[in-house]
Amino acid sequence: MTTEIPPIDRAKSPLTAVDEEAVRLADVLEDHPGISGVTDSGVQGDIVFTAAGRSWVLDFQDGPDGEVFQAPAGAPAPAPADGPAADVLRDVVVPALLAHPAYRAATADGDTLTVHLDTGRHYTLVLSPAA
Template identity: 35%
Template structure:
């Protein structure tokens, strides 16, 4: 989490499942054809990390922060994020912030869940090149291998393999040990190709 950004006050949340909203946002982003990788999220996370079709990494922070006036504007990625979250069955709407006067705020989204939680999502651009990022867990390693496969003009069978790896990575804690080990083996084989 970025220093200086206040954490979500979980005691003020009226719902017991508010901790799962980061997982739901990650799930929504995975459904977008314009987003090629979404890092696994677990209940309680306060941010979601993803990469767009151009390979740029972003972090969505589930905290309310002041907009950065000189931040780089990435309208295409925001359109994809708004559409992905807005189309997810758990969310009622997602929209770019619209001040009463002036242009849309392209780095801030408001998302409203069906259970009544409203989040201000702040997008911060990752300054680390994609190839320099090391996965931090076995699930991230599997998801990263799937992401690399999807961006390499895959065949139908390779696309199916990547989608299966992404599913296993997104549901890592629900998978049994043999399936996890097999997914890691497939990910290692894809990296050495």
């Protein structure tokens, strides 16, 4: 006897768009060499992972209009920070995203990552060391 699992009814799904994007982003990171231990913490879609011998948290940021996903124009200003977080974003996270067709572009400025989706919208995340 086979049990068929019904498809997810998106109208009844408890996942928000941010949660769904966090799951996709976590899956992409998990499949990339150099990244391990990827989890979605469930707090506004934050993603925890290990890279470069350290644990990191990618935190979704609200844009100027209070929404996570922003319109195509008006990308956020780059963050001035530099250091280990910037290196992990530039050397590990950005290449992982650019290899996936859902992401049109990904740019790292200091500890801030801007992700441009194939839909034309974008969002930002901030990378910080995990506590």
